[in-house]
Every structure is written in C-alpha cells, then in structure tokens.
Amino acid sequence: MDKVAFYAPFVRGAVIARLGRPCVVAQAPEALDGTVVTLSGDEDEKAAAAIITKAVAETEKIPCRVTLNVGGRTIPFMIGEEFSALDWLERGGSVYFPPSIGLEIIPNVRSWTMRNRVCLVTGGAQGFGEEIVRGLCEGGAIVFIADLNLAGAQDLAEKLNDQRRRSPVAFAVEVNVGDEASVAAMFEKVALTTGGLDLCVSNAGVLRAQPILEQDIDTFKFVTGINYTGFAIVTKHAGLLMRRQFLGASSSPWPTDIIQINSKSGLEGSNKNGAYAGSKFGGIGLVQSFAKELVDYHIKVNAVCPGNFFDGPLWSDPEKGLFAQYLRTGKVPGAKTVEDVKAFYEAKVPMGRGCEGPDVLRSIYYLVDQVYETGQALPVTGGQVMLS
Numbered sequence: 001m002d003k004v005a006f007y008a009p010f011v012r013g014a015v016i017a018r019l020g021r022p023c024v025v026a027q028a029p030e031a032l033d034g035t036v037v038t039l040s041g042d043e044d045e046k047a048a049a050a051i052i053t054k055a056v057a058e059t060e061k062i063p064c065r066v067t068l069n070v071g072g073r074t075i076p077f078m079i080g081e082e083f084s085a086l087d088w089l090e091r092g093g094s095v096y097f098p099p100s101i102g103l104e105i106i107p108n109v110r111s112w113t114m115r116n117r118v119c120l121v122t123g124g125a126q127g128f129g130e131e132i133v134r135g136l137c138e139g140g141a142i143v144f145i146a147d148l149n150l151a152g153a154q155d156l157a158e159k160l161n162d163q164r165r166r167s168p169v170a171f172a173v174e175v176n177v178g179d180e181a182s183v184a185a186m187f188e189k190v191a192l193t194t195g196g197l198d199l200c201v202s203n204a205g206v207l208r209a210q211p212i213l214e215q216d217i218d219t220f221k222f223v224t225g226i227n228y229t230g231f232a233i234v235t236k237h238a239g240l241l242m243r244r245q246f247l248g249a250s251s252s253p254w255p256t257d258i259i260q261i262n263s264k265s266g267l268e269g270s271n272k273n274g275a276y277a278g279s280k281f282g283g284i285g286l287v288q289s290f291a292k293e294l295v296d297y298h299i300k301v302n303a304v305c306p307g308n309f310f311d312g313p314l315w316s317d318p319e320k321g322l323f324a325q326y327l328r329t330g331k332v333p334g335a336k337t338v339e340d341v342k343a344f345y346e347a348k349v350p351m352g353r354g355c356e357g358p359d360v361l362r363s364i365y366y367l368v369d370q371v372y373e374t375g376q377a378l379p380v381t382g383g384q385v386m387l388s
C-alpha cells in the first residue's frame with residue numbers, strides 16, 4: 001500500500017482527537033515548516049499511531065502542517081477543518097479565518113450532523129445513491145461519489161462543486177465493488193485526498209428478478225457477487241482505513257459508520273426475485289457480524305432497508321423500468337397504463353407512497369447521530385414491512 005495513504009488516517013485520527021470535529025488531511029506538495037514526527041517505519045499500527053497522536057497533540061494550532069519522517073522518507077501533510085484552509089496553508093498563510101458559509105438548513109434533517117464529515121457513497125451516480133450524495137453535500141459533508149459509471153459520478157460531482165462557494169465538496173471515483181483490487185484502490189484515493197473517512201454508505205446494488213426455475217446460475221452469482229460479497233469487500237477496506245484513523249484518535253471516542261443500503265427484500269422474501277432477496281438477507285447477517293467485530297474500533301455497522309423507490313430509474317425508466325416491464329408482461333391484472341401499475345404497488349404501502357431520497361437520508365442521519373446502536377437493520381418502508 002502507498003505509504004502516504006497508510007499514514008494519513010493516523011494523522012487525521014490524531015487531529016480529530018484534538019479538535020473533537022472532523023477535518024481534512026492532505027498531502028502537501030513539498031516539505032513545509034511545522035511539526036516533524038520521526039518514525040522508523042517498522043512500528044506496528046498501534047505504535048505508529050501513538051507516536052503521531054502525541055506529536056499532533058502538541059501542535060500549536062489547527063490548521064497546521066505536520067511532516068512525517070518515516071525511515072528517512074519525508075511525508076508532509078496539510079491539516080485543516082476544510083479544504084479552503086489547506087489552500088491558505090499552501091499559499092503560506094499564518095492567520096486563518098474560515099469562510100463564512102451560510103448554513104443551509106435542510107428541512108427535516110439534522111442540520112449539523114454531517115458538517116465537514118468525509119463520506120463515501122458507492123453507486124452514488126444515480127438513484128438512491130445520487131439522492132444520498134446530494135443530501136450529504138447539502139448537510140456540509142465532503143463526499144466521494146464512487147461508481148462503476150465514472151462519467152455519471154464526474155457529472156454529478158461537477159454539478160455539486162459548481163453550486164458551492166467553497167470547494168471542492170464532491171469527488172468522483174471509479175470503482176467496481178465486486179473487485180477487491182478496485183475497492184482497495186478507491187480507499188487509497190480517499191486516504192490521499194482527505195486523510196480518512198467518517199461514513200461509508202454501501203449502496204451499489206443490482207437486481208435481476210427471475211424465477212429460480214428459469215434463472216441462469218451465473219446471473220444468480222452476479223447479483224450475489226455485488227450485493228453480498230461486494231458489501232463484504234467494501235466493509236473490509238473501509239474498516240482497515242477507519243481502524244487506522246481510530247488508532248490515531250484513540251484518546252477520543254470518535255465513532256465512524258458503515259451503512260449498507262439494504263432493502264425491504266432483506267426482511268421479507270420476494271417472489272421470483274430470490275437472488276436479490278437472498279443477497280439482501282445475507283447482507284443483514286454480515287451487518288450483524290461485522291458490527292460485533294468492528295465495535296472494538298468504534299466503527300458502527302448498520303443497514304437501512306428502504307421500500308420501493310418508485311420515482312427512481314429502476315422503477316420509472318420509461319423503457320427499462322419495472323413499471324414499463326410489468327405493464328408489458330401483464331404482471332398487474334387489468335392495468336392499462338404505467339400509472340395503473342404504479343397505483344397497484346402504492347396501494348401495498350400503508351402510507352400510500354413509495355420510498356424517496358429524503359426518507360433514506362433521514363435514516364442515515366439518525367444512524368450517524370445515534371452513537372449507542374450498531375448491527376441494526378432499520379426499515380424505511382412506510383409501514384409495508386414491520387419488524388417482529
């Protein structure tokens with residue numbers, strides 16, 4: 001692993017312990033004056049973290065510069081509460097005044113929860129992922145939009161960065177969550193850009209609804225490979241990064257979060273959709289198990305189980321969407337239009353409508369805010385699925 005990416009989370013953890021708030025740690029273009037920390041490079045993670053934490057605790061003020069000297073190699077970092085502080089440091093500034101950003105209050109969500117938190121959303125280019133990315137940015141977070149569709153992620157990042165006076169708030173990163181090397185490279189990029197991570201939303205998912213008697217087993221394995229194994233791969237590499245940050249912050253109880261976007265089909269079987277429902281049920285087993293394992297590093301692991309997102313592309317795409325498909329195949333008896341099919345599915349929900357972006361976003365804000373819960377699967381289904 002890249003040495004800079006390896007050490008950056010220790011530094012970020014140490015600064016968080018000092019500030020009690022999230023921050024940005026970025027590699028400096030060249031060695032700058034400031035605190036120097038000497039390491040041999042042979043220390044284990046715990047010992048390296050202890051040395052860095054002690055040195056950062058003694059720095060005069062934040063923003064600042066910290067240079068690691070690892071076995072003779074110099075690794076300079078700039079540290080600030082936001083990217084604009086880093087620009088200022090790079091220009092050699094000495095007294096920093098944070099830009100006055102009008103706090104945008106989002107209706108019905110906790111307005112300060114996400115401020116300056118570093119978040120990553122897999123499958124963030126469209127659908128629920130895009131809604132989550134937009135909502136986190138609105139809340140003041142720095143968000144990595146991680147997607148197989150790099151062009152879509154870049155397009156969204158550009159739009160979000162254009163809307164801001166301070167920059168940047170969104171970064172596009174290409175990933176295939178089913179491929180471990182790709183996921184490891186993604187988290188290295190995160191460590192190199194922001195020094196660490198506070199929230200990982202494992203949202204990328206695929207659906208191939210078919211009866212098991214007709215389903216090609218390669219298609220079954222494809223769904224499981226992304227929804228189930230992909231979540232495990234993302235958790236492994238997010239967890240490795242978050243653990244280093246935790247070790248740096250060990251004097252402060254700074255919790256981090258991994259949240260899987262699961263489904264109501266993870267709580268209740270889905271007819272002719274076994275590959276998907278099975279992968280989501282399995283996801284909850286992983287959430288519970290990973291939660292028990294990662295609690296030692298203050299990493300909470302929870303799932304959100306949304307109901308159907310009728311306005312998202314999966315359902316509403318005029319060609320490939322499920323409403324159009326179900327109309328063509330006559331799945332809903334008597335339905336003559338897409339609207340008839342939609343009304344049929346809405347009627348299954350006690351609250352009479354599909355799940356929307358803000359519904360999922362509220363549950364994410366809740367799970368991050370709630371520091372006394374882990375290993376849970378939170379239904380967001382308008383009453384369609386109830387826990388027993």
Ligand SMILES: NC(=O)c1ccc[n+]([C@@H]2O[C@H](COP(=O)([O-])OP(=O)(O)OC[C@H]3O[C@@H](n4cnc5c(N)ncnc54)[C@H](O)[C@@H]3O)[C@@H](O)[C@H]2O)c1
Nearest residue numbers: 123125126127128147148176177203204205263308309314
């Ligand atoms: N849409 C719904 O009704 C609904 C309901 C409940 C749960 N969910 C869950 O919400 C999540 C998002 O669903 P959606 O409907 O918004 O999906 P979507 O198909 O609209 O978007 C999925 C995104 O994930 C990306 N992606 C796909 N495979 C990937 C991979 N291997 N690596 C990285 N990125 C990949 C796609 O490029 C796309 O941008 C999924 O986990 C899904 O199971 C969806």
